[in-house]
Amino acid sequence: MKKLKIYLDTSVISHLDAQDTPDKMNETRKLWDDIKTGKYRVMVSDIAIDELERCKEPKLSYLRSLLSEIQYTDIDRIPEAERLCKLYCEVGGLPPKSRLDAMHIAMATVYECNVILSWNFKHIVNFRAMTAVDSVNLKEGYAPIRILSPTMLLESED
Numbered sequence: 001m002k003k004l005k006i007y008l009d010t011s012v013i014s015h016l017d018a019q020d021t022p023d024k025m026n027e028t029r030k031l032w033d034d035i036k037t038g039k040y041r042v043m044v045s046d047i048a049i050d051e052l053e054r055c056k057e058p059k060l061s062y063l064r065s066l067l068s069e070i071q072y073t074d075i076d077r078i079p080e081a082e083r084l085c086k087l088y089c090e091v092g093g094l095p096p097k098s099r100l101d102a103m104h105i106a107m108a109t110v111y112e113c114n115v116i117l118s119w120n121f122k123h124i125v126n127f128r129a130m131t132a133v134d135s136v137n138l139k140e141g142y143a144p145i146r147i148l149s150p151t152m153l154l155e156s157e158d
Helices: 010-017 022-036 046-052 059-067 079-090 096-110 127-140 150-157
Strands: 004-008 040-045 073-075 115-117 146-148
Touching (some): 010 046, 040 046, 046 096, 079 127, 096 115, 115 150, 127 146
Parallel strands (some): 040 073
């Protein structure tokens, strides 16, 4: 059986150490355990790494050590992702101030991920964004991508 190819946005990695949201942190750690077994093919972008670098110590070092425990593919911004990002914002799926959120989705799309995982319900995991992404991706010839929270993925795998 082919492994599900997942893209981890910054919020997922960051929630491995999120004492202020223990439920999300616990769900993320369950997901991480699955990732460590090789259950998924994981993608992490340069955008996520750049955003994580803004974390303060000791959280930054802790997250770096957790990332070193998993196998993932580093992916970089490419012009096609920039183009898709712009389209997602133009159709109203994500506000222009959420350009990096739109870029996460665009990166997951152009690198042919099946799923993008995020805890960002305001800009990514919501009906407006999902509808816009589906519309743009269909028009531009890309496969559908599912936008889920870690909890949604874990529940679907049970």
